[in-house]
Amino acid sequence: xxxxxxxxxxxxGKRKIRVAFQGERGAFSEEAARRILGHDIEPCPKREFxxxxxxxIRDEADCAVVPIENTLAGSVIKNYDLxxxxxxxxxxxxxxxxxxxxxxxxxxxxxxxxKVYSHPVALAQCEDYLRKLRLRIAGLEVLxxxxxxxxxKLVVESRRRDEAAIASRAAAETYGAQILAEGIESNPQNxxxxxxxxxPDRRGSVPLRTRSRDIKTSIVFRTANKPGALYHALEAFAKxxxxxxxxxxxxxxxxxxxxxxxxxxxxxxxxxxxxxxxxSLTMVAESLRIFGSYPRAE
Numbered sequence: 042x043x044x045x046x047x048x049x050x051x052x053x054g055k056r057k058i059r060v061a062f063q064g065e066r067g068a069f070s071e072e073a074a075r076r077i078l079g080h081d082i083e084p085c086p087k088r089e090f091x092x093x094x095x096x097x098i099r100d101e102a103d104c105a106v107v108p109i110e111n112t113l114a115g116s117v118i119k120n121y122d123l124x125x126x127x128x129x130x131x132x133x134x135x136x137x138x139x140x141x142x143x144x145x146x147x148x149x150x151x152x153x154x155x156k157v158y159s160h161p162v163a164l165a166q167c168e169d170y171l172r173k174l175r176l177r178i179a180g181l182e183v184l185x186x187x188x189x190x191x192x193x194k195l196v197v198e199s200r201r202r203d204e205a206a207i208a209s210r211a212a213a214e215t216y217g218a219q220i221l222a223e224g225i226e227s228n229p230q231n232x233x234x235x236x237x238x239x240x241p242d243r244r245g246s247v248p249l250r251t252r253s254r255d256i257k258t259s260i261v262f263r264t265a266n267k268p269g270a271l272y273h274a275l276e277a278f279a280k281x282x283x284x285x286x287x288x289x290x291x292x293x294x295x296x297x298x299x300x301x302x303x304x305x306x307x308x309x310x311x312x313x314x315x316x317x318x319x320x321s322l323t324m325v326a327e328s329l330r331i332f333g334s335y336p337r338a339e
Contacts, residue, residue: 057083058247061093061102067190067212069139073235074106077135079250088187090119094127097240104132104239104247110287111139112232114162121291121303124236124261124332131259131333133237133249140231141167143222144193144213145205151221154178158192159207161185167207170225193218234338244333255337256309257286260319262326266299270325277321278306281314310334 060082062070071084085102087093096102107123110116141163145154155178157164157171164171164183175181186192192206197216205221206212213220236259239247264270278285284307290300308315310331323329 057081058104059083059085059102061085061087061096061105063087063090063093063108064188065191065194065212067193067209067215068188069137069190069209069233070106070108070235071190072209072211073108073135073137073233076137077106077133077235077237077249077251078104078247090123094123094129094238097129097238098127100240103243104237105129106135107236107238108233109236110234111162112230113166113228116289118291120236121289124303125291125301125330128241129238130241130244131236131335132239132244132247133251133335134257134338135235135237136338137233137235138231139166139226139233140209140224141189141207141226142210142213142220143170143205143225144196144208144218145221146197146200146202147217147219149202149205149219149221152178153203154181154205155203156182156184157205157207158184158186158195160187160189160192163189163207166227166231167225169227170222190215237335249336251336251339253336253339255307256334257305257307257337258310258315258334259303259305259332260329261301261303261332262322262329263293263299263301264326266296271302273325274302274322277318281318283308283314283318307337308334 058078060074060078062074064070065086066084074082085096093105097105107120108117109120171183189208190212193208193212193216196204196206197218264274287305289303293299293301
């Protein structure tokens with residue numbers, strides 16, 4: 042009889058879903074992962090986006106939760122490039138409301154702060170609050186760090202009482218820190234959209250917590266660099282009355298001033314109208330790749 046062990050994670054019970062994400066424990070990506078996959082997951086934090094994708098390809102994680110765009114900061118360009126460079130499939134999406142908080146080690150007073158750390162995007166999203174805080178605290182330094190939750194980890198481990206970080210409430214709870222000010226983002230309409238990505242042979246083993254019946258499809262295609270090429274590529278979607286929800290262009294490496302187009306549309310790729318549109322696109326595009334059809338975020 043075999044015993045349950047780290048090398049045999051399925052023995053003795055059901056193995057937790059291993060979820061890769063960029064950042065430290067308590068990152069917004071981890072919060073998004075728990076929303077779409079449930080709380081009983083095995084978090085696999087990675088420092089870089091490349092590491093997150095690699096861990097799924099190497100089967101060190103079952104899926105990755107990938108930030109793809111933010112309502113204030115726009116698209117996460119690095120991850121659009123990684124979509125094209127890796128053979129992973131989009132199996133779901135989740136939208137998370139991003140609420141920033143000023144977080145410090147317990148016992149820290151607001152007036153004693155000398156440094157504030159966070160990811161550059163988070164700092165930019167809290168610009169109004171930080172400007173007012175600098176007027177209140179002379180000499181306050183605002184410093185970029187690679188991750189929001191990692192910033193909380195940094196200031197807690199430093200044990201200083203004059204440093205704080207901007208991150209999620211979950212990050213404060215994860216590292217036993219206190220919230221000095223909550224909801225400090227300049228615009229409350231701050232949402233981030235994430236893709237759930239898995240290897241094509243593993244998509245059936247990653248259960249999503251969603252009630253959505255609406256299906257969305259994501260693709261990438263290239264057209265010849267000639268007049269009317271993009272118009273003809275999109276013409277079939279218009280004729281089929283297919284709702285396009287996003288289009289993003291990215292430069293093609295080695296072909297100056299030529300672009301790939303990332304496109305999201307409503308509907309399953311196997312639906313008749315979508316199949317006709319994709320077949321028409323194939324006739325006029327240099328290349329086409331379908332990243333996946335998946336339940337639309339609620």
